[in-house]
Amino acid sequence: MQELFGNLWNLQWQQVVMWGIGGLLIWLAIKKEMEPSLLLPMGFGAILVNLPLSGAVTQVLSTGTEVGPLDVLFDAGIANELFPLLLFVGIGAMIDFTPLLSNPKMMIFGAAAQFGIFFTLGAATLMGFELKDAASIAVIGAADGPTSIFVANFLESNYLGAIIVAAYSYMALVPIIQPPVIRLVTTKKERLIRMPYAEKQVSKTAKILFPIIITMVAGLFVPRSVALVGFLMFGNLIRECGVLDSLSETAQKVLANLITLLLGLTVASKMQAEYFLNRQTLMILALGLVAFVFDTIGGVLVAKVYNLFAKQKINPMIGAAGISAFPMSARVVNKMGLQEDNQNFLLMHAVGVNVSGQIASVIAGGMILTLFA
Numbered sequence: 395m396q397e398l399f400g401n402l403w404n405l406q407w408q409q410v411v412m413w414g415i416g417g418l419l420i421w422l423a424i425k426k427e428m429e430p431s432l433l434l435p436m437g438f439g440a441i442l443v444n445l446p447l448s449g450a451v452t453q454v455l456s457t458g459t460e461v462g463p464l465d466v467l468f469d470a471g472i473a474n475e476l477f478p479l480l481l482f483v484g485i486g487a488m489i490d491f492t493p494l495l496s497n498p499k500m501m502i503f504g505a506a507a508q509f510g511i512f513f514t515l516g517a518a519t520l521m522g523f524e525l526k527d528a529a530s531i532a533v534i535g536a537a538d539g540p541t542s543i544f545v546a547n548f549l550e551s552n553y554l555g556a557i558i559v560a561a562y563s564y565m566a567l568v569p570i571i572q573p574p575v576i577r578l579v580t581t582k583k584e585r586l587i588r589m590p591y592a593e594k595q596v597s598k599t600a601k602i603l604f605p606i607i608i609t610m611v612a613g614l615f616v617p618r619s620v621a622l623v624g625f626l627m628f629g630n631l632i633r634e635c636g637v638l639d640s641l642s643e644t645a646q647k648v649l650a651n652l653i654t655l656l657l658g659l660t661v662a663s664k665m666q667a668e669y670f671l672n673r674q675t676l677m678i679l680a681l682g683l684v685a686f687v688f689d690t691i692g693g694v695l696v697a698k699v700y701n702l703f704a705k706q707k708i709n710p711m712i713g714a715a716g717i718s719a720f721p722m723s724a725r726v727v728n729k730m731g732l733q734e735d736n737q738n739f740l741l742m743h744a745v746g747v748n749v750s751g752q753i754a755s756v757i758a759g760g761m762i763l764t765l766f767a
Contacts, residue, residue: 404446408667415665416440419559428566431654432539436559439464439662451663464663467656472547477657478540479625484650485540485752486629487642489720491604493746496594500712500743502696504750507716508758509692510535514685515762521677527551529766531678534561535685536755537568538718543657544622545759549766555664556675560682568722571683573730575690576714584698585734587709591742601634612757619760626756690714693747708743715744718755724748 419437423430442450443464451462471477494500511532518528530551533542542561546554564571577585605627613620633642664670697713711730715723724744731740 401446406446406667408671409444409446411671412444412665412667413441415670416444422563422566426566429562431651432562432658433566435655435658436562436662436665439659440665442659443662443666451666462663464660467660468663471656472543472660475544475547475621477653477660478544478547479621481540481650481653481657482622482625482756483629483632484645484653485720486605486626486631487633487645488650489630489633489749489752491601491630491749492596493742494749495596495600495604497743497746500746501750501754502700503693503713503747504716504752504754506696506713507689507693507747507751508536508754510685510687510689511755511758511762513688514681517684518681521681523674523677524552525766527553529762530554530557531681532685533557533759533762534564534678534682535689536718536759537561537565537686537689537723538752538755538759539565539657541622541718541756541759543661545762548763553674553678555661555670556678557682558661559665560679564682564686565719565722568686568717568719569726571686572690572714572723572726575687576694576711576727576730579691579694580698580710582734584701584710585730586738587707588735588738589709589712589740589743591739593742598634598636602631605630605634608753612760616757616760616764618763619757622756622759623753626752686717689717693717693751709738709740712740712744712747715747716751716754717748718751720748720752721745723751 416437419433419440422428423433423437442448447453449460449462450464452465453460514535515528515532518531519525523531526549530546530549533545534557536542539558539562542557546557551557609620609624609627612623629645632638632645693713693716694710697708697710701707701710709731711727715727717723724741727744728739728741731738
């Protein structure tokens with residue numbers, strides 16, 4: 395009986411709290427459908443690794459060290475940045491850059507919406523985080539989970555688990571976070587600005603050359619970003635080349651879903667109570683929210699400045715779509731436009747900004763690595 399029930403005495407209250415956090419992530423995934431492909435495995439993994447003497451993670455026992463399968467997966471897929479890069483192939487295959495190519499000036503607002511990253515970098519440093527941790531926390535503002543994982547792991551941050559939970563949780567909460575922030579920094583008159591959309595034809599050649607040129611430019615000017623940008627653009631090249639349709643579909647569905655599933659379970663290995671339940675985790679969650687808010691504000695304010703000089707005004711709300719949460723942020727902006735005026739369709743403009751934000755966030759992550767690695 396002692397052998398059967400003895401492990402119960404190893405249970406700590408902190409582990410019970412982590413069960414609750416894991417249960418919350420599972421509830422959000424199932425009931426609220428918030429990033430279910432990631433939050434579900436993360437929630438289950440959080441419970442899995444917080445069972446006393448869990449065999450899922452490495453344990454040092456009197457008989458020797460038993461290596462857990464989640465630690466094996468971490469070493470095989472995250473420690474070498476393989477999983478995030480493979481996920482970028484799938485994401486790149488999902489993205490249609492046509493709205494951006496038909497209106498390239500939207501790239502301005504995608505770049506502006508990375509302001510929160512650099513603002514949060516300064517804030518995290520002032521709050522006492524080591525520079526490598528501050529830089530990793532700041533990238534939560536990229537609204538891009540794979541980039542957050544890549545940067546935090548590359549910089550060997552001490553808070554990988556908390557950073558990933560914050561990044562993906564706030565991505566899922568974009569429809570809740572962004573609308574009040576947008577209303578705060580825009581007037582009703584600005585939100586009513588209509589933007590007619592005239593579809594422009596983009597040649598197949600342009601669509602094929604775009605990912606190649608972006609990769610080359612990023613590699614020349616921000617070499618640390620070339621792995622992130624390159625894998626994202628390779629996925630898009632598979633989509634646009636026209637001769638690998640079945641492979642493109644596999645990357646979008648099978649590859650992306652499988653890697654996301656493995657990411658969720660693997661990241662959970664860093665959600666053990668002794669690493670996760672501390673004051674720093676709460677600070678990271680707060681800083682992640684700050685990064686998202688200032689990303690949104692940055693994009694909107696640059697759009698307002700643009701209107702000071704432009705003959706044809708743009709609706710400044712589209713600047714908020716410059717965060718990398720694709721396509722959620724574009725949908726939020728379009729919905730807000732329709733709420734103000736049921737004939738104000740902003741979706742295609744917002745999508746153009748949103749996909750430019752995807753590129754800009756990856757380059758921003760590369761800049762962080764260049765500056766602090």
